[in-house]
């Protein structure tokens with residue numbers, strides 16, 4: 031049986047947040063003090079995560095993305111990658127990471143069965159990168175990107191959250207990067223999630239800005255074949271460019287109608303939508319594969335037709351404070 035919701039959408043993609051902890055403190059994701067960490071005993075063990083993956087695979091989940099927090103700060107992550115890669119039915123295994131630890135992990139991750147990686151890189155200037163991440167070294171993230179390319183992780187995608195007055199002036203530099211390197215750059219609209227959502231109105235900029243900048247540079251964006259696993263990104267090529275440009279507009283042009291994703295939080299809550307507070311704990315179903323499959327079906331039935339994020343998002347309109355932050359859901 032497949033995971034089909036009330037609106038006919040088939041779900042084959044599960045994003046798993048393996049930890050809420052992180053070695054950075056990005057301004058759009060968490061406060062300067064970081065997040066109130068979930069105690070270790072409340073985090074799903076790798077064996078428990080695998081139970082959810084196996085139940086999902088039996089119902090047609092074929093793609094898994096490991097995320098966080100920062101997935102590479104969780105001890106033993108290679109074990110989880112290796113185990114998930116062997117689950118029958120899982121044909122695509124990817125990770126979203128800030129890349130800081132990739133110089134040491136890229137090759138072993140590839141060997142363990144990871145296929146693809148998305149690396150967050152919101153600036154090409156050391157001081158701006160530090161301002162956004164509050165403590166990160168740009169050189170380390172860039173070394174992580176090189177390590178991923180060298181290890182043969184493919185494709186390597188770069189996630190850039192576009193922010194007014196923070197990094198919007200760097201769009202031309204990012205476009206040049208996609209001209210020169212075989213990297214798939216994806217600009218993402220700032221989403222109002224968790225307490226950081228209260229800052230949303232200050233920073234939000236629609237991605238039409240990227241198209242305008244490309245046109246100004248005489249580099250028209252031409253619709254192109256998306257790299258594998260491009261999901262909802264609109265993909266473009268640049269004349270003579272080695273890489274591609276993706277635009278992910280969760281807000282100005284949401285892609286709810288084709289959403290195929292479920293999310294598992296580090297504490298073990300299954301969510302049918304990033305922006306929907308109704309969720310179910312997997313704990314009652316642990317140890318019972320049939321109950322786990324039923325739970326997955328229930329969660330899919332909870333999925334709303336569409337989310338309520340909008341560019342006019344008013345702080346206080348939604349319970350942003352009470353909502354899990356991005357680092358707990360995994361983006």
Ligand code: SAM
Nearest residue numbers: 058098099100126127128150189220221356361
């Ligand atoms: N630590 C890893 C990283 O930064 O890539 C994985 C977790 S992070 C929560 C996953 C993705 O969510 C990142 O690409 C990050 O840029 C994105 N993200 C976090 N907060 C966001 C927000 N408010 N709006 C848009 N994207 C956001």
Ligand code: SF4
Nearest residue numbers: 052054056059099128
């Ligand atoms: Fe950490 Fe990723 Fe959130 Fe940045 S976006 S604070 S790297 S979890």
